[in-house]
Amino acid sequence: MPYYHIWTIGCQMNKADSERIGSYLEQIGCQSSPEAEEAEIIVLNSCVVRQSAENRVINKLDALKSLKRRQNPILALTGCMVDSRVDELKRRFPHVDLFFGPQAFFELSRFLASRGLAPEGLEPGLVLSSSPSPSIFVPIIQGCDNFCSYCIVPYRRGRERSRPMEEILCEVERLAACGVKEVTLLGQNVDSYGHDLPQEPDLADLLSQLNQIAGLARIRFLTSHPKDMSERLIEAMAHLEKVCEHLSLPLQAGDDDILRAMRRGYTVEHYRELIGNIRCVLPHVALSTDVIVGFPGESEEQFQRTYDLLSELRFDTVHVAAYSPRPGTIASRKFEDDVPAEEKRRRREMVESLQEVIATEINRKLLGQTVEILVEGRKKGKWQGRTRTNKLVFFGDEADHLGELVKVKVGKTSPWALQGRLA
Numbered sequence: 194m195p196y197y198h199i200w201t202i203g204c205q206m207n208k209a210d211s212e213r214i215g216s217y218l219e220q221i222g223c224q225s226s227p228e229a230e231e232a233e234i235i236v237l238n239s240c241v242v243r244q245s246a247e248n249r250v251i252n253k254l255d256a257l258k259s260l261k262r263r264q265n266p267i268l269a270l271t272g273c274m275v276d277s278r279v280d281e282l283k284r285r286f287p288h289v290d291l292f293f294g295p296q297a298f299f300e301l302s303r304f305l306a307s308r309g310l311a312p313e314g315l316e317p318g319l320v321l322s323s324s325p326s327p328s329i330f331v332p333i334i335q336g337c338d339n340f341c342s343y344c345i346v347p348y349r350r351g352r353e354r355s356r357p358m359e360e361i362l363c364e365v366e367r368l369a370a371c372g373v374k375e376v377t378l379l380g381q382n383v384d385s386y387g388h389d390l391p392q393e394p395d396l397a398d399l400l401s402q403l404n405q406i407a408g409l410a411r412i413r414f415l416t417s418h419p420k421d422m423s424e425r426l427i428e429a430m431a432h433l434e435k436v437c438e439h440l441s442l443p444l445q446a447g448d449d450d451i452l453r454a455m456r457r458g459y460t461v462e463h464y465r466e467l468i469g470n471i472r473c474v475l476p477h478v479a480l481s482t483d484v485i486v487g488f489p490g491e492s493e494e495q496f497q498r499t500y501d502l503l504s505e506l507r508f509d510t511v512h513v514a515a516y517s518p519r520p521g522t523i524a525s526r527k528f529e530d531d532v533p534a535e536e537k538r539r540r541r542e543m544v545e546s547l548q549e550v551i552a553t554e555i556n557r558k559l560l561g562q563t564v565e566i567l568v569e570g571r572k573k574g575k576w577q578g579r580t581r582t583n584k585l586v587f588f589g590d591e592a593d594h595l596g597e598l599v600k601v602k603v604g605k606t607s608p609w610a611l612q613g614r615l616a
């Protein structure tokens with residue numbers, strides 16, 4: 194049985210694509226390996242959202258050159274690094290056998306079929322291995338129409354395309370029948386789901402249908418765009434018992450001029466009101482956000498406004514990134530990358546330190562409480578899982594709890610995770 198190895202970086206969308214590629218390779222008789230050295234098929238799933246991610250992909254590709262020479266595995270590159278300029282990639286990385294864009298799975302299956310390694314016509318799709326993970330990503334909308342000035346995603350993943358609701362329901366029903374307990378619906382802009390479909394269903398419609406699926410215990414979705422977050426969706430979250438109290442709602446900046454230059458489509462006041470409404474309807478919701486520091490022209494005062502807004506709104510999680518100019522984006526053409534790297538780092542570290550204090554305080558409130566977690570796996574001799582609010586929890590026990598919903602009494606908290614014992 195040939196081994197395959199998949200290396201993935203980047204967003205959950207890439208992780209979902211890799212899950213699908215992996216299950217397809219298993220269907221055609223391959224076996225997963227954590228080591229590239231023993232694999233006959235190697236797939237690299239790339240990210241180019243920031244220069245640092247792109248550099249990691251390039252280093253990985255370079256590092257595989259000698260393995261390709263010695264053992265000649267099939268080497269395929271997918272993800273956002275693969276755009277329409279494949280010829281340029283071929284010149285740069287001649288040791289790669291196949292380049293296929295995000296979601297262009299048919300190219301992989303066609304290539305493997307041409308080598309006699311796969312049957313004709315079988316495509317990576319639904320994850321249906323005999324023992325699927327209890328929690329699975331389900332992409333529901335591809336691409337993005339927003340063209341935020343800094344972001345390369347719309348150029349690499351194309352315009353928004355929603356999957357038909359029937360197709361998603363069928364897939365999740367089959368997943369639940371195989372033992373999957375939790376699905377995370379994915380989209381770069383998940384709350385704009387459905388606007389391009391014939392009856393224009395929205396995410397609230399999809400959630401209420403999914404909520405009825407027997408065996409499924411939890412539903413999450415990410416990432417939501419503040420300008421598309423509707424009252425209807427917030428109400429649906431409150432009324433549908435399987436939909437978890439967790440929202441990922443990227444803020445990006447706390448200054449109106451920077452938000453305008455980023456083309457985000459909302460103001461600080463709009464964002465603040467939105468958070469207020471969400472917390473009013475869902476008092477126990479956990480919120481996560483993304484922030485970019487050092488956007489072109491960001492002054493100390495403008496950065497301070499972002500910092501102050503984060504202290505005011507108190508998110509459970511903040512992902513902070515230093516602005517990285519991406520060739521072809523509006524910002525890279527219009528604005529000079531004028532905040533020095535050192536200063537970007539200082540601002541990023543300030544946000545990280547602030548968030549560490551806030552997350553410490555938020556999580557400490559859970560000390561002594563009993564929380565319900567879905568057990569997703571084992572790490573360093575402990576079971577790990579997440580609460581409905583997406584807090585990572587560890588507990589020790591000898592029995593097999595994989596895929597179970599268990600109650601854990603929290604005995605220790607940190608900004609990043611909770612520890613406890615079975616209640």
Ligand code: SAM
Nearest residue numbers: 242343344381416443483484514515516517519
């Ligand atoms: N669609 C989501 C949104 O509206 O924010 C996020 C998708 S984006 C691929 C993931 C995160 O990467 C963004 O939230 C942003 O913080 C970060 N990001 C994207 N482009 C970036 C850039 N040029 N420099 C730094 N960070 C960037």
Ligand code: SF4
Nearest residue numbers: 337340341344346381
């Ligand atoms: Fe990028 Fe903006 Fe689309 Fe998010 S909403 S993927 S940041 S263009």
